[in-house]
Amino acid sequence: DQQVKQNSPSLSVQEGRISILNCDYTNSMFDYFLWYKKYPAEGPTFLISISSIKDKNEDGRFTVFLNKSAKHLSLHIVPSQPGDSAVYFCAATPTGTASKLTFGTGTRLQVTL
């Protein structure tokens, strides 16, 4: 039973354009969501997060949108750069539960020149 789903295993975007990575969840108890970026053979690096009391959070080129009614969130990267090429994981947790994160399966983003 996959509670966090990233249905697109891969995405290719041209440099300078917008990258949109999607994530869906099924557990209504999740109220905090995070995006991590991961290079091969390295640990994930935290990118941005959003609480369920918000519907948008921005940090530089990265914006996360949350649609609670649809149980959907998305990560927008504008403009995309070659260094953004990596695997992006969506994660979710109910707060107050020791922050046990449930991860999606990841989306591999390739930013082409």
Next chain:
Amino acid sequence: DGGITQSPKYLFRKEGQNVTLSCEQNLNHDAMYWYRQDPGQGLRLIYYSQIVNDFQKGDIAEGYSVSREKKESFPLTVTSAQKNPTAFYLCASRSTSGGYNEQFFGPGTRLTVL
């Protein structure tokens, strides 16, 4: 430099042997976590600890054991009871003060069972 270290980077083990993966953090974080990643899958939680001398099972704890004798250290033992131990293992830590805080990850240990 504050951070999380995992050693070794690569580990090979013969079937039937126990092996211990090291995780150390100098971030003064109370909570620590162990995940495993398999190809094409997300990270799955093995064990976690919110305080010294206390830990709880995650979603896939069978065949693993941990200890938390010091705040800085959270070693993971992969026992011979683990059916498919070959994977990439990631340790993480988190501050538990001041509201929600994200988990910081170490560089990982790739375990291969021969």
